[in-house]
Structures are given as structure tokens and as C-alpha cells.
Amino acid sequence: MSAAGVLAPDWRAAYEEVPRAAFLPPLMWPWDAEQRAHVAVSRSRDPGTWHAYAGSDAPIVTQWDDGEHTGLTPGRLATSTALGPSVVFGLLADLRLGEGVGRVLEVGTGTGWTTALLAHRLSVPAVTSFEIDESVAALARQRLRRFGLTPEVRVGDGLSGYTTQAPYDRIVSCCGLREVPYAWIEQSAPGALIVLPWGTHFCSADVLVALRVSGDGRSASGRFLRPLECTRARGQRWRGGARAEYLRETGAKAQRSSAWIGTDILDSDLLGSARFALGLRVPRCATAVAPTVGLDGSLPVWFHDTGGTGSWACLVLRPDAESTVLQYGERKLWLEVEAAYRWWQSAGRPGYGDFGLTVDAEGARAWLGDAGR
Secondary structure, eight states: OTTTTOSOGGGHHHHHHSOGGGGSOSEEEEEETTTTEEOOEETTTOHHHHHHHHTSSOOEEEEEGGGTOOSSSOOSSEEEEEOOHHHHHHHHHHHOOOTTOOOEEEEOOTTSHHHHHHHHHSOGGGEEEEESOHHHHHHHHHHHHHTTOOOEEEESOOTTOOGGGOSEEEEEESSBBSSOOHHHHHTEEEEEEEEEEEOOTTSSOEEEEEEEEOTTSSOEEEEEEEEEOOOBOGGGOOOOOOHHHHHHHHGGGOEEEEOSSGGGGGSTTTTTHHHHHHHHHSOSEEEEEOSSOOTTSOEEEEEEETTSSOOEEEEEEOTTSOOEEEEESSSOHHHHHHHHHHHHHHTTOOOGGGEEEEEETTEEEEEESSTTO
């Protein structure tokens, strides 16, 4: 990683003395790039493959379905992961841990590896980490103790911060957020950095953002950096109703129309910065793509209002015919999506780094170009 410029010299000692493999469970599900899927790997059954993945840059799922999952087959939702080393050290570099950095609050202990790297670099008393899952927190403490590291690992979601150790010079979240807790700003020192993956319910992807706390400590602002895939904070997941219920209860009342975007909604471009931009322009909207293609080759893409109006839209993509849209409710979600797409195109198709985020007591506001826009 040093040759690739990912591992900075000031993190080399931590990387060499605190290996990721020591923080991984005997059974794990690394991402296999060739199979494009998570695969089960057991250290007892196949130690060679286990160590190969542990030493790779692959992201690894270490828990499914909030710990209720059993067996080797991947579960429904990854709820605890070990990020790839290049991602972890990129995140740590964004924290800018130079002289004068005292206390750090980490949210999302997970395996404990990032916690260990921080404690090794700074000092044990400087690091406080929160983990919402008690069993995951207990395993992380055990792994940390093997290296003589005993930072405070507390059980909780961490979204309320921790006033006992405040003020913090750095706050880092290892789980994706949809709302930035204002408590983090209140518990940060002026000029502190808050680094977190943030996104909207419009798509599952998160984008890393580094927020600098203002001199008066009342707000934090900064640009988005790059996409980062991680687990969602449990308290900020969107739990929508079953789509079959939408059709059964309101499908007959839905308006039908054609869609000019069509399959563009699934293009690689829209899976990147455009989908992120659409999420900023179409608030309180969650999307879901059907897991399988229908017998006729159709693929439904659902849009749900998360604000309680019951509005929804369904884009039905067809390979050899015009795509159609069903819409229901006071919000015409598909019209909002089309308008947002036109805006993104007219704005020059801005990328992640063209956007920024400002958070204050009234909430979060995304902007394009300069913070005032």
C-alpha cells in the first residue's frame, strides 16, 4: 500500500504491528471480485484461503442481520464489516492526526481494528469508541487486549456522542449516516474535524465527507470526498413497507405514463455521482431495485416517499419496449426524479467533490460549488 500512496509513513508502524487478520472472526464473508458476491470462508476448514483474504484489500462481512443470521450462506443485510485496508487508511488520512490532536471519538467499533490503529497512533486514553452491538463490542475488546490496548469501548449507537470525554478534536464514523447528529458538533472543539460516510435514502451508497467545525462551534461544513461502502447506522435505516402492499392497496389508483429516462437509471453513471445528486434534489425519497428480472425481462425500480404521504412510483424497465411508470399519491415522485436528472445534466453533470455539506442546529444543507449556493 505504501507504493500505491495509500499508507502514509506515519501509519506504517501501526499497520505492521496491528494486523487486520488479528481482528477478523474464524468465519467471515469476504467480497469475491470474480464471483461478484460475498463468499463464506472458514479459518478451520480452509486456513490458506482465510489468511489470503485477511491479508487482501477486500471488504469483509463479519455479521449478517444484526447477529440473527446462522449458517454459511450470506444473510439478507450486512450489519458489521471490516473495510479494506486501503479504505481504512484513506479514512485515517482524512482525519489529519497531526500535532495538537487530543481526543478522538469513533462511532462503529466493529472488529476493533480501526480502534486499535487509532489507539496505537495516539494513545489509549485519547480514543473512545462506540459499538451498538454488545457481542461485537465484547469481541473487539478481547482483540484489543491481545495487543495491550484498552481504549474505552462503550455499547451504544454513539449518535448522542459522549460528553464525559468531550470536547473532541476528531470524530470519525465507520457506519453510514443519513442525518448528522448535532450533538457531535456541540461536543467538538472549534476547528475539529468530523469525518463520516453520508448519503440519502435515494440510494444505498455513501459518500465520505470531512466537516470542519466553525470557530464559534455552532456549525460544521466541508466537501464530499469519495464514495465509501459501509454498513448503515442501525437507527437510521429506512424500513419501508412491502411493495406488494402498495400495489394491492393503491395500484388501481396509480397514474400510468411513459418514461424518457428509461434504462439510464441503471447506467454506471447513475449508480455513481448522478444518483447521489438525485438524492440531494429529491428529498425524503427511497429507492429499491427488484432483486430479479421478471419472466418478460422487465425490471421494476421503486421510489417511496419516506415522509409519510404514502406516495410511490414504480419505473418498469423493459429491454425491448418503452419503459413505463406508475405513480400514486400527492407527490409525483417520478416527475421529481426526471426534473432532478435534467437539473444534473444542465449543471454540467457535477461529481461528488463538487458538492459539500453544512450542518448546524437546524439540520443539514447540501450545496454545489460554494457553501453559499
